Amino acid sequence: MSDRGPVVSHIGVAVTDLASALAFYRDVLGLEPGSPESADGATIVSLPLGETQIELLVPESPQSPVARFLARRGPGIHHICLRVQNLDQALARCRAWGYQLVDQVPRAGAGGHRVAFLHPRSTAGILLELTE
Numbered sequence: 044m045s046d047r048g049p050v051v052s053h054i055g056v057a058v059t060d061l062a063s064a065l066a067f068y069r070d071v072l073g074l075e076p077g078s079p080e081s082a083d084g085a086t087i088v089s090l091p092l093g094e095t096q097i098e099l100l101v102p103e104s105p106q107s108p109v110a111r112f113l114a115r116r117g118p119g120i121h122h123i124c125l126r127v128q129n130l131d132q133a134l135a136r137c138r139a140w141g142y143q144l145v146d147q148v149p150r151a152g153a154g155g156h157r158v159a160f161l162h163p164r165s166t167a168g169i170l171l172e173l174t175e
């Protein structure tokens with residue numbers, strides 16, 4: 044990656060019904076869904092959208108974080124993922140500035156990429172995922 048700043052990697056959208064979500068993103072907009080993956084108790088289907096992606100999240104169990112989000116807020120934007128140059132450095136900076144981390148250290152997210160989440164309490168109600 045060049046030395047530009049963070050970019051939007053993807054936008055995670057929580058849905059209850061994958062088929063009706065795909066009817067919009069795939070059939071109406073013509074985006075090409077990737078193969079479904081599994082992470083954090085959710086089935087994830089990514090659709091490339093220019094240099095970013097829409098990530099559809101469907102809960103696999105009622106206890107999963109996405110299921111709890113849906114129960115509380117209904118379908119909608121679940122998180123925004125920003126790609127940074129150096130994830131460890133970005134986390135250290137967030138910690139130093141007092142931002143609340145969900146993940147103290149990076150872990151494997153969808154596609155095996157290293158990710159870490161910031162708590163929405165720290166970030167104006169938006170669950171932010173950082174990746175590199």
Ligand code: ZN
Nearest residue numbers: 055098124172
């Ligand atoms: Zn994500």
